[in-house]
Amino acid sequence: MSQKPEKATEEDKKKRRHKQRTKRTITRAVTHIRLIEANPGKLAALDQMMAVYLPICQRYVILFCTAETPPDKYGDPVFESELSDRLHRVAMQQAAGIAKSWRTNRENAYQAYLEDVADYVQAKAKAEAEDRMSAFKRTEPTWNEWHVPVLRVPVIQANANVVVVEQSKDSTFDYWLRVSTLDKGTPLRVPVKLASYHKQVLKERTINTSTTLHKRNGVWWLTLSCDEDVPLQTEPSAPVVGVDVGIAHFITTSTNKEYGSFHGKMARQHKRDREKRRRKAKLRACLEKKGASADKLPSTSSASGQRLSRHVKQEINRAVNELITDHPDARLIYEDLNVASMRFKARSMNAYLYASNLAHIPEQLAWAAGQRGMAAHTVWAAYSSQECPRCHFVDRANRPNQKTFKCVVCGYEDHADHKAAVTLAGRWGIGNWRLAATKGRSRRSF
Numbered sequence: 001m002s003q004k005p006e007k008a009t010e011e012d013k014k015k016r017r018h019k020q021r022t023k024r025t026i027t028r029a030v031t032h033i034r035l036i037e038a039n040p041g042k043l044a045a046l047d048q049m050m051a052v053y054l055p056i057c058q059r060y061v062i063l064f065c066t067a068e069t070p071p072d073k074y075g076d077p078v079f080e081s082e083l084s085d086r087l088h089r090v091a092m093q094q095a096a097g098i099a100k101s102w103r104t105n106r107e108n109a110y111q112a113y114l115e116d117v118a119d120y121v122q123a124k125a126k127a128e129a130e131d132r133m134s135a136f137k138r139t140e141p142t143w144n145e146w147h148v149p150v151l152r153v154p155v156i157q158a159n160a161n162v163v164v165v166e167q168s169k170d171s172t173f174d175y176w177l178r179v180s181t182l183d184k185g186t187p188l189r190v191p192v193k194l195a196s197y198h199k200q201v202l203k204e205r206t207i208n209t210s211t212t213l214h215k216r217n218g219v220w221w222l223t224l225s226c227d228e229d230v231p232l233q234t235e236p237s238a239p240v241v242g243v244d245v246g247i248a249h250f251i252t253t254s255t256n257k258e259y260g261s262f263h264g265k266m267a268r269q270h271k272r273d274r275e276k277r278r279r280k281a282k283l284r285a286c287l288e289k290k291g292a293s294a295d296k297l298p299s300t301s302s303a304s305g306q307r308l309s310r311h312v313k314q315e316i317n318r319a320v321n322e323l324i325t326d327h328p329d330a331r332l333i334y335e336d337l338n339v340a341s342m343r344f345k346a347r348s349m350n351a352y353l354y355a356s357n358l359a360h361i362p363e364q365l366a367w368a369a370g371q372r373g374m375a376a377h378t379v380w381a382a383y384s385s386q387e388c389p390r391c392h393f394v395d396r397a398n399r400p401n402q403k404t405f406k407c408v409v410c411g412y413e414d415h416a417d418h419k420a421a422v423t424l425a426g427r428w429g430i431g432n433w434r435l436a437a438t439k440g441r442s443r444r445s446f
């Protein structure tokens with residue numbers, strides 16, 4: 001079985017640090033390559049392998065999600081399986097990845113719930129102290145335990161130990177995939193033919209060793225990925241621009257510009273969507289009482305909610321592009337947001353939904369800057385909204401309301417989001433290891 005890679009030596013780390021200053025590596029995924037050139041018999045072997053692979057992967061997902069300790073993809077296998085050692089390891093790695101993000105998301109949601117409870121308890125105590133419990137209408141937040149993820153789509157996130165991509169020698173096909181199957185020692189060879197669109201993307205780029213195979217609607221699909229080094233274009237003397245992320249404006253810069261907003265049309269759409277879902281849920285409960293059969297009940301899943309979320313992301317991407325167009329030669333400094341600070345920024349109804357969309361802003365910033373070879377750095381986010389940029393006094397009282405910053409010590413006054421962007425810009429390059437961290441890699445699919 002594969003061993004845990006050795007720890008990077010100090011020298012390796014130094015090398016890597018140096019690399020980050022001159023170029024950025026971005027990973028591009030080339031998706032939707034249809035495996036239709038292979039004969040059905042070959043793909044049946046893939047189906048057979050998947051029939052064993054997926055249940056094993058699922059068992060590890062359950063194990064890793066419910067275990068006390070964090071998932072260890074290099075740990076000893078615990079389930080018996082027909083899979084080769086290599087495939088078994090890949091299944092463990094895939095499951096560990098799924099479990100890791102599930103655990104993080106669940107933990108964040110649970111922390112959000114605890115905050116809500118604390119907020120509720122405080123509000124209730126206040127109402128009791130002021131003797132106005134008759135008007136206290138809030139209900140205590142409840143926690144519904146999350147279900148462990150169920151793997152529905154047959155998918156294998158492979159590495160070179162189990163799937164090898166080989167350049168084709170003749171011109172009929174572009175590549176051959178060598179896939180490990182249940183039949184040990186006889187790997188499956190699947191021809192791959194690229195569409196001109198894929199060829200364009202892969203032109204002058206080198207494919208890396210991670211591949212994904214998945215089956216949807218009876219068809220097998222391949223995803224290849226390639227790394228690309230983008231030379232850093234930003235001059236050392238480039239102007240430093242602080243970027244604050246928020247709800248009223250997706251982005252506010254230290255140069256006093258604003259881009260995009262959750263408010264207005266998008267917030268109204270979101271509200272309508274919620275009301276519609278609530279009405280449907282009510283109707284459903286009513287019909288259920290009357291004994292209507294399950295397939296006649298209205299669905300409470302939210303296709304429009306997903307549509308809205310996609311729309312928000314598009315608007316965020318647009319805002320980031322506008323920011324970059326306006327500041328092509330800048331060094332961008334933005335917040336290293338964690339979910340707690342995002343929730344703080346998203347303080348309102350549906351904070352969690354807002355927070356999840358807010359998280360797309362720094363991701364998109366990292367990606368868009370990386371792709372252009374533009375320097376972008378994250379800095380410590382905490383108290384950036386409360387710290388005075390003039391005298392550095394930090395206090396919640398510096399924020400008399402959501403829009404305003406007014407230092408209670410020196411009297412410095414500014415629009416709150418602009419002030420935060422200025423503070424962030426000032427935090428870069430202070431030389432404090434805690435304040436400056438660069439993000440070297442960003443990932444994105446086509």
Ligand SMILES: [Zn+2]
Pocket residue numbers: 388389390391392393407408409410411412
């Ligand atoms: Zn001050």
